[in-house]
Amino acid sequence: MRTTDDQPAGGKRRGRRPAGQDTRNALLDAAREVFSESGYEGATVRAIAARAGVDAAMVNHWFGGKEALFARAVLSLPFDPQTLVGTLVEGDVDTLGERVMRRFLTVWDATAGGAFPALIRSLASHDKAAITLRDYLIENILNRIIARLESDHPQLRAGLAASQLIGIGMVRYVAEFEPLASADVETVVATAGPTMQRYLTGDLGLPRSNYDADRH
Structure with a gap:
């Protein structure tokens, strides 16, 4: 069914929305x-x-x-995911973890976490919220970044990187643990960035058998 500005799918008329x-x-x-x-x-x-x-x-x-x-x-990210990935992977691969952490923190700080706290609060009781966050953060951003790097264990790395971002976000914007909640962005980047870097490109410390069997 074709929809118009004053008649959405389903046929329920709501009146014309003002433009802009x-x-x-x-x-x-x-x-x-x-x-x-x-x-x-x-x-x-x-x-x-x-x-x-x-x-x-x-x-x-x-x-x-x-x-x-x-x-x-939902994530209050003022950028297109594909454009974001392209921007983040440019530059020195050894500082990629810092760039990822800095970008997300800067955006979330500008809106006090935006819709992120509400999304995080719903994870424990709302399965669809978890799926929403997983599908977007992992599938549309982190998997794309890691695919560009051609790293081993890409799915594991994406999950670990997501855990770092979500964990920092939860402590900073939801639980508001101090001093992390009020720390400046560069302090968080300097301390959490190396962990993010290891998850993206470093040695994960896996047993050799796992490493050989699951490089991709």
């Missing part, structure tokens, strides 16, 4: 709800647009697609 920023904000609000309910994979552009009461084409118009909308609505 109101449409964009309506999509962000709707996306937070739909991603929370359905997870990243289950959420569709059509469903989000219907919830917002706008045409599905507005998602591409304002955000360029579902990935970028998720980044803005």
